[in-house]
Amino acid sequence: EAGVTQFPSHSVIEKGQTVTLRCDPISGHDNLYWYRRVMGKEIKFLLHFVKESKQDESGMPNNRFLAERTGGTYSTLKVQPAELEDSGVYFCASSQGVVYEKLFFGSGTQLSVL
Amino acid sequence: EDKVVQSPLSLVVHEGDTVTLNCSYEVTNFRSLLWYKQEKKAPTFLFMLTSSGIEKKSGRLSSILDKKELFSILNITATQTGDSAVYLCAGRQGAGNMLTFGGGTRLMVKP
Numbered sequence: 001e002a003g004v005t006q007f008p009s010h011s012v013i014e015k016g017q018t019v020t021l022r023c024d025p026i027s028g029h030d031n032l033y034w035y036r037r038v039m040g041k042e043i044k045f046l047l048h049f050v051k052e053s054k055q056d057e058s059g060m061p062n063n064r065f066l067a068e069r070t071g072g073t074y075s076t077l078k079v080q081p082a083e084l085e086d087s088g089v090y091f092c093a094s095s096q097g098v099v100y101e102k103l104f105f106g107s108g109t110q111l112s113v114l
Numbered sequence: 115e116d117k118v119v120q121s122p123l124s125l126v127v128h129e130g131d132t133v134t135l136n137c138s139y140e141v142t143n144f145r146s147l148l149w150y151k152q153e154k155k156a157p158t159f160l161f162m163l164t165s166s167g168i169e170k171k172s173g174r175l176s177s178i179l180d181k182k183e184l185f186s187i188l189n190i191t192a193t194q195t196g197d198s199a200v201y202l203c204a205g206r207q208g209a210g211n212m213l214t215f216g217g218g219t220r221l222m223v224k225p
Contacts, residue, residue, distance in 0.1 A: 003156070035213070042118075043157075043202070043215040056212060091157070102148065102162050103213065107155035 002026065004106035006092050012112045018080040021109045025074070025094030031055075032075050033095075033103060034067060038088035046090075049075060082113045116141045118205050120216035128224050131193050135219045138185040141205035147179055147186045148213065150202040157202055160188070193223045 005024040013019050025032045034046040046065070047057040051072035060067070064083070069075040079086055089108040095101040121136045139147065146164040150157035161170045163179035163186060170177050174193075179186045190197055200220050204213040 031211075033213075035215075042217050043204075043213075045212045045214070048211060059212070102159045104159065105150070105157045 006106040023092030029094035116214040118216035124220040135188040137203035139205040143208035145208040
């Protein structure tokens with residue numbers, strides 16, 4: 001069974017540019033989550049999709065971040081325009097159920113904004 | 115604000131030693147506590163604990179939850195170099211299913 005796949009693994013962009021991160025969850029998992037870890041801090045929740053609907057986006061830092069999950073399969077997270085403080089590792093996770101289901105994480109995308 | 119604190123921050127032991135990693139939590143509408151091992155990239159799932167006092171075991175690893183005192187421990191016996199990793203614990207919130215992570219404990223096991 002394929003795990004959670006994220007692309008790209010690394011991205012280096014300049015401040016003001018746009019970057020789009022992609023996440024392919026485990027097949028059949030309706031729940032998809034985005035988390036990120038910025039330098040020196042804990043992994044923090046960004047948002048949660050159930051199929052194509054945003055269940056909880058309380059962790060999204062500002063309106064420069066846009067997450068989509070058209071068709072309820074893969075998801076993209078776009079940062080536009082990127083700022084220096086957006087640098088960090090962006091993790092995607094998926095789970096089949098919600099309440100008592102374990103989350104499976106992808107390897108993350110290391111984003112560096114210069 | 116929800117908070118998860120792990121201790122120690124880092125730990126260096128020798129192969130064969132036993133280690134105990136600590137995790138205390140303050141999570142709104144707490145549902146469960148999860149432990150993950152992160153070696154290089156993806157955090158890999160270890161345990162999910164929902165009930166107090168019931169030990170979960172997987173090989174040399176075991177974990178237990180105390181919902182009264184709001185903490186969990188992860189024990190690793192007879193450590194091996196392959197146990198070297200960052201161990202993360204996270205509290206799951208009931209309402210939104212959001213995980214609040216601790217900062218992790220970095221474990222290094224020397225031969």
